[in-house]
Amino acid sequence: MTERTDAIVVGLGASGAIIAEKLATAGATVIGFDKGAHFSEEDFRFKHDELRYYSRGALVPDMSVNPITWRPDGRHEASILPWASGPAGSSEPLFGLPSYGTGGGSVHWGGLSWRFRQADFRMRSAIIERFGQDALPEDTTLVDWPISYEDLEPYYDCVEWEQGVSGQAGNVNGEILEGGNPFESPRKRGYPMPPLRRGAADARFVEACKRLGYHPFPQPAAIASVDLNGRSACVYCGFCHGFPCHVNAKTSTQVTSIPTALATGNLEIRPFTRVFQVNRDSTRRRVVGVSYFDADGRVRELEADVVLLAAYSLENTRLLLVSGINENGQVGQHFMTHNFGWFNGILPEWTNPFMGPLTAASTIDDVTSELIPDNEEGVLWGSPIISFPGDIQPIEAVHNMSPTAPRWGEGFKDWLRENYRRLFRMYSETTNFPSQRHYCDLDPEITDPFGQPALRVTHDWDEREIKSVKFLSKIKRAIAEEMGMIEWWEHSPAPFYHLGTHEVGTHRMGEDPSTSVVDPFGESHECKGLYVVGGGQFPSYGAYNPTETIQALAYFTADHLVKERT
Amino acid sequence: MPRDDRSTSMDLIFFNELEAQTVEAVAARIIPGDATDPGAREAGVVAYIDRSLAGFLRDLQTFYRRALQELDDYSRDRHNGLFRELTEGDQDRVLAELDSVSTIETESREYGTDALQDENKEGDESVSTLLIRFFSIIREHVLQGMFCDPAYGGNRDTVGWKMVGFPGAQWGYSAEQMKPGFDARQIPVLTLQDLHQRYSRTDRNNGTEGSR
Numbered sequence: 001m002t003e004r005t006d007a008i009v010v011g012l013g014a015s016g017a018i019i020a021e022k023l024a025t026a027g028a029t030v031i032g033f034d035k036g037a038h039f040s041e042e043d044f045r046f047k048h049d050e051l052r053y054y055s056r057g058a059l060v061p062d063m064s065v066n067p068i069t070w071r072p073d074g075r076h077e078a079s080i081l082p083w084a085s086g087p088a089g090s091s092e093p094l095f096g097l098p099s100y101g102t103g104g105g106s107v108h109w110g111g112l113s114w115r116f117r118q119a120d121f122r123m124r125s126a127i128i129e130r131f132g133q134d135a136l137p138e139d140t141t142l143v144d145w146p147i148s149y150e151d152l153e154p155y156y157d158c159v160e161w162e163q164g165v166s167g168q169a170g171n172v173n174g175e176i177l178e179g180g181n182p183f184e185s186p187r188k189r190g191y192p193m194p195p196l197r198r199g200a201a202d203a204r205f206v207e208a209c210k211r212l213g214y215h216p217f218p219q220p221a222a223i224a225s226v227d228l229n230g231r232s233a234c235v236y237c238g239f240c241h242g243f244p245c246h247v248n249a250k251t252s253t254q255v256t257s258i259p260t261a262l263a264t265g266n267l268e269i270r271p272f273t274r275v276f277q278v279n280r281d282s283t284r285r286r287v288v289g290v291s292y293f294d295a296d297g298r299v300r301e302l303e304a305d306v307v308l309l310a311a312y313s314l315e316n317t318r319l320l321l322v323s324g325i326n327e328n329g330q331v332g333q334h335f336m337t338h339n340f341g342w343f344n345g346i347l348p349e350w351t352n353p354f355m356g357p358l359t360a361a362s363t364i365d366d367v368t369s370e371l372i373p374d375n376e377e378g379v380l381w382g383s384p385i386i387s388f389p390g391d392i393q394p395i396e397a398v399h400n401m402s403p404t405a406p407r408w409g410e411g412f413k414d415w416l417r418e419n420y421r422r423l424f425r426m427y428s429e430t431t432n433f434p435s436q437r438h439y440c441d442l443d444p445e446i447t448d449p450f451g452q453p454a455l456r457v458t459h460d461w462d463e464r465e466i467k468s469v470k471f472l473s474k475i476k477r478a479i480a481e482e483m484g485m486i487e488w489w490e491h492s493p494a495p496f497y498h499l500g501t502h503e504v505g506t507h508r509m510g511e512d513p514s515t516s517v518v519d520p521f522g523e524s525h526e527c528k529g530l531y532v533v534g535g536g537q538f539p540s541y542g543a544y545n546p547t548e549t550i551q552a553l554a555y556f557t558a559d560h561l562v563k564e565r566t
Numbered sequence: 567m568p569r570d571d572r573s574t575s576m577d578l579i580f581f582n583e584l585e586a587q588t589v590e591a592v593a594a595r596i597i598p599g600d601a602t603d604p605g606a607r608e609a610g611v612v613a614y615i616d617r618s619l620a621g622f623l624r625d626l627q628t629f630y631r632r633a634l635q636e637l638d639d640y641s642r643d644r645h646n647g648l649f650r651e652l653t654e655g656d657q658d659r660v661l662a663e664l665d666s667v668s669t670i671e672t673e674s675r676e677y678g679t680d681a682l683q684d685e686n687k688e689g690d691e692s693v694s695t696l697l698i699r700f701f702s703i704i705r706e707h708v709l710q711g712m713f714c715d716p717a718y719g720g721n722r723d724t725v726g727w728k729m730v731g732f733p734g735a736q737w738g739y740s741a742e743q744m745k746p747g748f749d750a751r752q753i754p755v756l757t758l759q760d761l762h763q764r765y766s767r768t769d770r771n772n773g774t775e776g777s778r
Contacts, residue, residue, distance in 0.1 A: 046761055048735035051714040056622065200746040235738025246737075349747045354732055355739040394713040394732050407665060408596040408705060409658065413605065413729065420730040421750060 005031045005268075007306040007561075008290055010275045010319070013104015014547050015533050015554035016310030017253030017261065018163075022558035023306075024266035026565055031268050031302060033292060035061065035311075036101025038271040039254055044244035050393040053243045059099035059108050067454040068097065068314060069443045070498050078443055078456045083496050095497040098312055102269065103244075103254025105312065105501060106547065110241035110358045110391070111222040111250055113165045114544035115156045115552075118149040118185045119370035123431075123540040126370050127380050135380055137464060140433040141334055143539045146511050146520045147556075149185055155552035155559070157188060160220075163551060164228050164251045166193035167220030181217040183365040193225045196234060196360045199389030201351035201424040206362050206387075208482035214364040219386065221359035222251035222547070231255060240357035240391045250357075271295070276452055278307060278323040280527055287529040293450060306529050306561065308522075310554075313536035314440065317506040318455040320517070320532065321442050327526050330517050332441050334434035334505040335459055336541040339495060341383075341469045343426040343476045344400050345488030350421045353397070356390035363387065367475065369431070369542050377467045381431040383543035385475055388425035397423055402489045422486075426479065428472040429502070429543045430465050437462075440506050457503075461494040469493035504535035504546055521560040522553065533557055576613050580620040580627065584650075585634050586612050589704070591650040592637075595657050596708045604725035606708050614711030614720030615704075626703070633700035640697060664701035715758045724755045735761050 006028040009020045016032065024030045037043070052058045069078035084096040098105030119126050122144040127135060136142060159165065169190035170180025177190075195218035209216040223234050223245075232247040240250065248255045261267040272295040279289045279301065289303035309316045320331045363386045367373060372382030392400075397420055401407075405415040432438075437460070442453035470493050480488045510516025513525035522537060524530040533554055535546045578586055590612040599605020619627055637660075641649040644663075645656045652660070711720030713727065715735065721727060727734050733753040743753065756764075 042767075045765070045767075046735075046758055048737075048761060049715055049717075049758060051710055051718055055710055055714075197741055197744065200744050200748065203746060236740075236744065237736055237738045350731075350749065351746055352739075352744070352748060352750045355744050355750075394727065394730055395709060397730075398709050398713070408661070410598050413597055413599075416730045420732065 002289070002301050002303050004289075004303045005029045006304060007031075007308065008033070008302060008304040009308045009310055010290065011100075011104060011309070011311030011315070012102045012253070012258060012269065013098070013100070013310065013312070014106040014109075014253060015550050016104065016308060017102070017257040018551060018554040019308055019310065019533065019558045019561070020267055021257035021261040022555070022562055024261040024264040026562045027266065028565065029266050029268075030261070031270060031304075033270050033273045033275050033290075034101055034104075035066070035274050036099075036271065038102050038269045039107070039244070041248065045246050047244050047246050048237065048239050050239070050395050053239070054393065055395055057096065059101070059242070059244065061097050061100050063096075065449055066097065066315075067443075067446055067448055068499065069446050069454050069456045071456070071458055072460040073437065074458060078446070078458075080446065080454070081499060084499070095500055097314070097499070098501045101271070102258050103252040106222075106252035107244050107254055108242050108501070109222075109250075109252075109547060110545075112359055112386075112545040113159070113167075113220045113222040113251075113548040115185060115187070116149065116542050116544055116549050117369045120540070120542035120544075121145040121148050121152075123369075123381060123542070130370070131380060135378070137433055137435065137462075139435045139437055141436060142433050143510065143515075145539050146509060152549070152552050152556065153188060155555040156548065158555040159548050159551040161192050163222065163253070163256050164193065164224055164231070165191055165220055165222050165548070166195055166225035167191040168195050168218050170217060179217065181363075181365050182215050183368065183371060191220065193228060195219070196221055196223060196225045196357065197236065198362065199351065199353070199356045199360045201347055201353065201389035202361050202387050204347065204483045205389070205424075205426070205479065208479050209362070209364050211482055212478060214366045216362040216364050219359050219361050219363050220548075221357070223357055223359055224249040224251070234357065234360075236356040236360065236390075238354045238356055238391055239393065240359075274450065275311075275319065276322065276450060278309070278319060278325060278527070278530060279303075280325075285526070285528060287524075287527050306531065308531045308533060308557075310533050313503050313506050313534055314455055314457075316532050316534060316536050317440050318442070318453075320507065321455075322452055325524065325527055325530070328514055330508060330515065332506050333436075333439050334508050334539075335438040335440055335457060335503065336432035336434055336505040336538070337459065337498065338429040338432070338500055338502040338541075338543075339461060339465050339469055339493070340491070340500065341428040341430065341472055341476070341493070342400070342491040342495075343473065343480070343488060344402070344490070345424055345480050345485040346402075346419050347422045347424050348484050348486060351389060351424060352421055353390055353392040353423045353425075354394075358388050358391040361387040361389050367472070368544075375471060377471050378464070379468045379471045380464075381468075381542070383428040383430055383468070383472055385426060385428050385472060385479065388427060392423055392425070394420065400425070402487060404487075404489075424483075424485070426476050428469070428476070429545065430468040430472070431543050432465065432541050434505055434540065435462065457498060459498045466493040502535075502546055504538040504541050507532045507536035508539050509537040510539060520556075522557045531557060531561075576610070576616070578616050580616050581612075585631070586616060587650045588634050588637065588648070589615055591657060592661065592704055593708045593711070595654065595661055596705055597712055604723075604729070606712055608722065609712050609720055609725045610722040611708050611711035611720050613722075614714060614718050615707050617719045618707065618710075623707075629700075629703075633696055636697055637700065661701060664697050717758050724757060727755055737761065737765060
């Protein structure tokens with residue numbers, strides 16, 4: 001007889017672990033699968049190792065086992081991510097897949113924890129109201145969200161208070177608070193912890209922004225700024241994005257939801273397993289469970305009333321496609337990702353960019369989303385401009401040197417000796433418009449070692465995004481000049497990467513079963529009892545890091561599932 | 567110049583001795599140095615690459631072997647000597663030739679390794695393509711060997727970190743240290759081994775909880 005449980009969660013990361021926690025707490029028996037390890041605190045205690053985590057990508061799935069292919073358009077052959085693969089590839093965590101194992105992407109992440117803005121939930125309508133129908137690109141598949149900011153606000157609150165986010169509120173119930181983000185969408189209450197201490201270079205960023213008339217504020221960070229629920233406050237070691245945390249200050253579900261769920265006795269974790277198929281009943285309208293490879297590579301089946309795919313937008317998409325769940329052809333469509341507009345420079349004094357997390361920093365929201373000023377470039381939706389004063393170890397710094405610096409030899413050495421301790425970065429996250437040209441499907445040629453097709457991404461930076469990066473770059477240059485930067489340089493506005501751990505949109509949520517994959521709770525229109533959660537649900541993509549919204553949606557789904565049980 | 571007398575003695579687990587000397591000669595031009603101002607040679611970068619090729623980078627073994635041979639052929643054709651025997655000026659000229667092509671070829675810098683696997687499969691690429699890739703790969707490995715934790719065999723005596731002013735594997739930093747203008751060279755450099763000694767949970771002698 002096939003083994004049975006109440007609920008299956010595939011992927012115990014940023015969202016899956018939250019849902020597992022809520023179901024287990026409500027009394028459901030849950031079995032959680034993860035391709036990676038079930039980590040313990042000991043695994044992360046001595047993580048101060050750039051070669052291991054940055055150069056060799058110790059936390060992220062290996063492309064030889066979990067291949068993803070990419071091509072710029074339908075005329076080209078796809079190959080395994082050319083910028084992140086190959087034996088000498090620099091597996092920079094920023095330009096590939098998120099970390100896996102318990103905690104998932106919330107282990108590697110930098111911890112930028114944003115709420116999307118009210119307007120981000122109705123981007124299409126807001127653009128048409130302001131710029132007219134003709135302003136939208138012809139090929140766009142942009143739609144408004146089926147839920148509003150107000151619907152999600154209580155769940156954002158859950159993320160901030162239950163998971164742990166530090167920050168300074170700017171708008172509580174419409175009252176603008178000193179020191180916070182004056183452009184913030186209204187929240188019911190502030191953060192449970194004050195902002196982090198900020199990196200040395202950040203003070204210059206803040207002063208420069210103020211002189212230019214902008215309104216800098218401390219970034220909300222999913223990092224404990226004070227001791228919290230038995231977790232230590234951040235010690236500012238500087239090995240943060242791409243690294244696990246050695247003191248449990250960084251908020252990952254590995255140290256929040258997973259211990260809580262395990263304490264109920266209702267969650268069983270099966271690490272090093274690989275779900276390869278979602279199983280349905282004979283009507284094909286109802287989920288019955290999953291098939292998976294166990295840690296020894298044997299094929300197993302497990303039955304459950306509810307199956308949650310929470311394995312990242314791309315793996316969720318691949319699992320739907322290999323399981324044949326794509327009646328309306330919407331699975332894999334509407335691929336979106338961020339273009340970071342990396343901006344690097346040298347400051348006049350030592351600011352020691354290896355100290356502190358990247359989130360020990362400030363941001364301006366003056367031109368974010370709907371706040372974008374009227375402009376001749378045709379930029380319709382803006383982005384925050386974010387300071388990045390810390391968390392830069394030597395190898396990463398060498399990968400981001402000035403193009404005018406010598407690449408080797410005595411001059412190279414002198415450049416690093418002179419400038420490493422004075423480096424500073426800024427970035428933005430440009431909005432994408434979903435397009436018919438950008439999608440994922442199954443690669444016709446390349447398979448994983450288990451014989452299943454790899455996911456193929458078809459994506460290129462379009463003219464609008466390039467214009468948007470250039471527009472934001474003008475502001476960054478003005479800030480750089482005002483900061484007194486000695487020299488600066490930027491990534492190409494059409495950068496070499498097409499993945500950045502920020503991929504969303506490929507299992508879109510909506511009310512209409514003919515134009516979306518899941519409903520607002522994440523339940524498949526095609527297959528009842530199957531929930532597909534995460535950034536893949538996003539119908540549009542603003543310019544903030546996605547994780548807090550992914551987690552708010554997870555609380556929203558969990559709430560729905562728990563209510564359904566009772 | 568029959569033999570480089572500055573060569574550091576080492577245990578080799580992948581390269582033969584002559585290959586190691588060639589790798590060391592290349593590394594020493596990528597990050598030059600001497601006893602008072604250490605570079606890649608003094609950091610033991612060749613030991614890092616040798617160990618890595620025997621382990622984590624084993625897929626590159628054939629690539630390195632072939633490329634080192636090609637490099638010598640190229641050096642002999644253009645400069646009448648094996649690479650390790652050339653003057654530093656001629657060595658720089660050879661590397662500049664390989665680098666100028668690679669800079670044009672790949673705007674994706676260190677990420678331009680796309681065709682590498684095909685190269686190993688087909689084995690019929692032109693010499694220059696192989697050497698161009700070799701330069702971009704060995705440059706990356708020299709940087710890794712310069713800035714990795716000494717546990718990996720490179721960055722001996724943390725000379726790479728000292729060169730750039732990076733204090734290494736620090737448990738954390740104080741508010742005082744995070745002020746603008748702070749001279750981080752005042753902070754004693756720590757390695758993973760130091761951290762293990764200071765912060766291990768168990769005292770190895772009696773198995774009890776250690777100090778923090």
